Amino acid sequence: MSKELRAGIIGCGKIAINHADTLRDFTGASLVAVCDNDAVRAKEFGRDHGVDAVFSDPDRFFAEADLDVVHICTPHPSHEPLVLAAARAGVHALCEKPLAVDVESADRMIAAADEAGIKLGTVFQRRYWPAARRIRAAIDDGTLGTPILGDCTVLIHKNRAYFEEDAWRGRWDTDGGGVLMNQAIHYLDLLQWYMGPIVSVSGRIATLKHAGYIEVEDTAVATVEFEGGRLATIRATTATDPSLGYRVTVTGDAGATLSVIESPIGGPGVNDVWAVRDAEEYSLPWSADTESHPPQAEVHRALKPYHALQVRDFLDAVVADRTPEIDGVEGRKSLALVQAVYESARRNGEPVPLP
Ligand SMILES: NC(=O)c1ccc[n+]([C@@H]2O[C@H](COP(=O)([O-])OP(=O)(O)OC[C@H]3O[C@@H](n4cnc5c(N)ncnc54)[C@H](O)[C@@H]3O)[C@@H](O)[C@H]2O)c1
Structure with missing residues (x-):
């Protein structure tokens, strides 16, 4: 990768650890900001992963963190508003499974990503x-x-x-x-x-x-x-x-x-x-x-190498301006x-x- 991508994680719970550890091991991308609407959890996660830019308000996170990529690791119904926020901010979004809770929501996410020209990925590691x-x-x-x-x-x-x-x-x-x-x-x-x-x-x-x-x-x-x-x-x-x-x-x-x-x-x-x-x-x-x-x-620890392979594909897709292997359309199926x-x-x- 030629450019160091600035990555953020929103949702600092259990699966977010796989994303943070994966980003730590990469060249070409760094975890620069984290956000959780539980401020204590966000702070602890930031401390554990060496990140100073810690947010508890998603709007401020997208406005101020200057991200290229966001990893969305929150519960299912919040995936849509967060992907739409990422699209408005022009930030590529790798979203944990399931992409949404219904296909209507998934369709709005796919359309918003297409209109904004951001890559949308669904994690199926x-x-x-x-x-x-x-x-x-x-x-x-x-x-x-x-x-x-x-x-x-x-x-x-x-x-x-x-x-x-x-x-x-x-x-x-x-x-x-x-x-x-x-x-x-x-x-x-x-x-x-x-x-x-x-x-x-x-x-x-x-x-x-x-x-x-x-x-x-x-x-x-x-x-x-x-x-x-x-x-x-x-x-x-x-x-x-x-x-x-x-x-x-x-x-x-x-x-x-x-x-x-x-x-x-x-x-x-x-x-x-x-x-x-x-x-x-x-x-x-x-x-x-x-x-x-x-x-x-x-179980999550054992899955980390496969999260890493999918994150690698997503970041490569961002840099090469190609469709990620498991995009929004794949996630919708x-x-x-x-x-x-x-x-x-x-x-x-x-x-x-x-x-
Ligand atoms: N790929 C996998 O193998 C795998 C494994 C486990 C979970 N997941 C998926 O990852 C997602 C998260 O699961 P988890 O087990 O880590 O959940 P979790 O409850 O451990 O963590 C979710 C975090 O998101 C925060 N949050 C909730 N709404 C938010 C919002 N609007 N903005 C900011 N932060 C918010 C919560 O405070 C919490 O810290 C789910 O979609 C789940 O299905 C995927």
């Missing part, structure tokens, strides 16, 4: 796992053939403390959804990356394990039809204890079946099934975690899928078409 990319490459080079059948299975554990630790979790207005919107969306992103575009979705959701202290779904099932009548299933729950993990499987019309699994949670994805005639074996066994869900900080499951569930499982 698991796409940077070598195992996830290996499947995409097997689709691109014809090893798999056209993906005709897919599955996304999410069998994880969350306890009451997880939902109560951050007040925004588990509520429709502040979280935007449950296991689909918050946890499964990384893997729904992989499923649609391998199999998209989506034509229609049928689904059901329920709150079966955590009822009483969350209002969003903890359990969901769905079927997805992709262009050309190709099909996939989704099963997701935060009710299993111990966590079994996350898995995306695709079968292609060349006869191959490939899958990527995150188990134990926080480990890098591995291809536990690589069923390609005469191919080198990538197989690893499905291993049940004997603990419950590991501490979030540990898994969000549209989640929203369609919710809509279908409201209509007792009726198929919901996706334009």
